[in-house]
Amino acid sequence: MVSLSKKLIKTLRRSAILIPQFYEPKAPALDLHEPFIPVSKLQETKLLEAQLVSILDSCISLTEIKRVHARIIRKGLDQCSFVVTKLVRVLCKLNTPIDTYARLIFSQVYCPNPFLYTAIIRGYSVQGPLEKAVFLYGQMRRDDILPVSFTFTALLKACTGVLHVDLGRQIHGQSLKIGGFVQDLFVGNTLIDMYVKCGCLDFARRVFDELPTRDVISFTALIVAYAKSGDMVAASDLFDRLPAKDMVAWTAMVTGFAQNAQPKEALEYFEKMQNSGVNTDEVTLSSVISACAQLGAIKYANWVRDFAERSGFGPTDNVLVGSALIDMYSKCGSVEDAFKVFESMKDRNVFSYSSMIGGFSMHGCAREAIELFEKMMKVEVKPNKVTFVGVLAACSHAGLVEQGQHFFGMMENGCGIKPSVDHYTCMIDLLGRAGRLEEALELIQTMPIEPNGSIWGALLGACRIHRNPKVAEIAAKQLFQLEPDGIGNYVLLSHIYASAGRWEDVSRVRKLIRAKRLIKTPSLSMVEDENGGLHNFYSDDTIHPESKLIKQTLQDLLKRLKVHGYQPILSSAPYDVSDEEKERILLTHSEKLALAYSLLTTSANCVIRIIKNLRICEDCHSVMSRASQLTSREIVVRDNLRFHHFRKGICSCGDFW
DNA sequence: GTAGGGTTAG
Numbered sequence A: 001m002v003s004l005s006k007k008l009i010k011t012l013r014r015s016a017i018l019i020p021q022f023y024e025p026k027a028p029a030l031d032l033h034e035p036f037i038p039v040s041k042l043q044e045t046k047l048l049e050a051q052l053v054s055i056l057d058s059c060i061s062l063t064e065i066k067r068v069h070a071r072i073i074r075k076g077l078d079q080c081s082f083v084v085t086k087l088v089r090v091l092c093k094l095n096t097p098i099d100t101y102a103r104l105i106f107s108q109v110y111c112p113n114p115f116l117y118t119a120i121i122r123g124y125s126v127q128g129p130l131e132k133a134v135f136l137y138g139q140m141r142r143d144d145i146l147p148v149s150f151t152f153t154a155l156l157k158a159c160t161g162v163l164h165v166d167l168g169r170q171i172h173g174q175s176l177k178i179g180g181f182v183q184d185l186f187v188g189n190t191l192i193d194m195y196v197k198c199g200c201l202d203f204a205r206r207v208f209d210e211l212p213t214r215d216v217i218s219f220t221a222l223i224v225a226y227a228k229s230g231d232m233v234a235a236s237d238l239f240d241r242l243p244a245k246d247m248v249a250w251t252a253m254v255t256g257f258a259q260n261a262q263p264k265e266a267l268e269y270f271e272k273m274q275n276s277g278v279n280t281d282e283v284t285l286s287s288v289i290s291a292c293a294q295l296g297a298i299k300y301a302n303w304v305r306d307f308a309e310r311s312g313f314g315p316t317d318n319v320l321v322g323s324a325l326i327d328m329y330s331k332c333g334s335v336e337d338a339f340k341v342f343e344s345m346k347d348r349n350v351f352s353y354s355s356m357i358g359g360f361s362m363h364g365c366a367r368e369a370i371e372l373f374e375k376m377m378k379v380e381v382k383p384n385k386v387t388f389v390g391v392l393a394a395c396s397h398a399g400l401v402e403q404g405q406h407f408f409g410m411m412e413n414g415c416g417i418k419p420s421v422d423h424y425t426c427m428i429d430l431l432g433r434a435g436r437l438e439e440a441l442e443l444i445q446t447m448p449i450e451p452n453g454s455i456w457g458a459l460l461g462a463c464r465i466h467r468n469p470k471v472a473e474i475a476a477k478q479l480f481q482l483e484p485d486g487i488g489n490y491v492l493l494s495h496i497y498a499s500a501g502r503w504e505d506v507s508r509v510r511k512l513i514r515a516k517r518l519i520k521t522p523s524l525s526m527v528e529d530e531n532g533g534l535h536n537f538y539s540d541d542t543i544h545p546e547s548k549l550i551k552q553t554l555q556d557l558l559k560r561l562k563v564h565g566y567q568p569i570l571s572s573a574p575y576d577v578s579d580e581e582k583e584r585i586l587l588t589h590s591e592k593l594a595l596a597y598s599l600l601t602t603s604a605n606c607v608i609r610i611i612k613n614l615r616i617c618e619d620c621h622s623v624m625s626r627a628s629q630l631t632s633r634e635i636v637v638r639d640n641l642r643f644h645h646f647r648k649g650i651c652s653c654g655d656f657w
Numbered sequence B: 001g002t003a004g005g006g007t008t009a010g
Helices: A006-015 A039-057 A062-074 A081-093 A102-107 A114-127 A130-142 A149-161 A165-179 A185-197 A201-210 A216-228 A232-241 A247-259 A263-275 A282-295 A298-310 A319-331 A335-344 A350-362 A366-378 A385-398 A401-415 A421-433 A437-446 A453-465 A469-482 A487-499 A503-515 A547-563 A579-587 A590-601 A618-630
Strands: A524-528 A534-538 A608-612 A635-638 A643-647
Touching (some): A039 A081, A114 A149, A201 A216, A263 A282, A298 A319, A437 A453, A534 A590, A547 A618, A618 A635
Parallel strands (some): A608 A635
Antiparallel strands (some): A524 A608
């Protein structure tokens, strides 16, 4: 027997040339008298293998692969796991169905090694079905072949894809049982990711804590998980412990804050990220842009847009940044700028279209939203569930009931999208706003989904517009059960009672609020000055240094408006007090203070942009509208629902909101 | 082979 060096044994194993004492052939039986291949021949074969692998790597079509496969057979290397594994991997990369070709090649190899098994397992993991990947794993174990760490990462990734946490746990168990794989950083990180994506944060944390070493990927996976669960304290804590923070880790923090409605913190972290010398890419920027969208300030909007352009991620060439910018400009009150971005983009995807349709919708441009939706269908960008929310909301705000019903019908039949509770909410809103409250109630009772708080909330909102305490009571009863601490619902019901003059019921609801110790969300209006500074106004605000002057300006304005026919809408003060007192209360509304401040401090050609945290009341709406005419100023108010553009006495919402 | 992304109604 020839004695082989360890290195040579390794080479032989790697190239899987069938040597009797290392491999147990199944069929056909090898001729044991066959002489060993001389070393020079081995080197030649190894060279040929490397050559074929390299050719396979550059294959971009199935025809090419088939040609190389024929060559592999001609050269007698069809039993070489090294080459065949590459062949299978390339087939998977081109997304050729495993069962049609790769599986056949695999079945013709007498002694597949763990890498070849893993290549097939990975193929099934990517393409599905998961069962076949697991079956292959079982076969591998029955053949007594030890898996490699990549076998586990492939299987775990497949479990992550279909959120099959039970199977994932079994594979976790296997990796522990077979020997130390869980300590492999790749397997450990994939396990963390699997548990995170399946919503088992505790398990993910346990794997993280038990890992002998952790890298930036382990940290980031967990940071993202905490951020997604809304726990930015835990996320920050981990981030602080992370010694080497890279772009992805920083981005995870910026995104976390942006997704948890902490836009200022998101921007702070972005600044720190830049100061630490880490690069920025399109993903970072998309989150920064989302944070700016939440701030709603044009100053930040323009700053981030310039920044994106300067860093080479301008909206023209970058669909991710472009789509985020469309949404941002819409939310900052400039649907015109949003549309400019949309038009400048070279490529548009479903995000770009959905953001633009949503932008038109929140600005009351129903016709534009519908036209864009129809154009989208023509250019073959498939709408998704969010697109439909946008287009249905557009119909709703414009009172286009039949058109909305048509689009709703299209969802399942034309686009294969099952309407979700969000879409039913849009339909309830559509019918409710149009005054068809009974129909809306009937839809709730007959729809195939269990109604949630949004559904009843939409109905209650419609009852406020149409002053219908009867239906409101039905909606409120459900809402108080589903959202017992939702202060807005109690307030809304009390307003509905107030507008019907049912003061006893009003006081009953107020008592309920007190008994539950709920605190009313204070009304807050923000306004941007010409330097981009933001000023906050609460109702009846006396904190602002210019408070007296602001109040005086407001009173002067209202006096002038009254000359032109303005009558205070007293029902907007839902209290059982005298008309004089109601008028005084109306004067304290935060958006009126913000308006007066802007009139006082900004130049005549400057658009006044006000952001309010609650819905604008009818009286303020009327004042804004008339003030836009009297002062020849353009006023944009963003309330918690949508935008109102007041120009020359007319609002873009058509007084229908 | 493992980590980060934009759009959602009352």
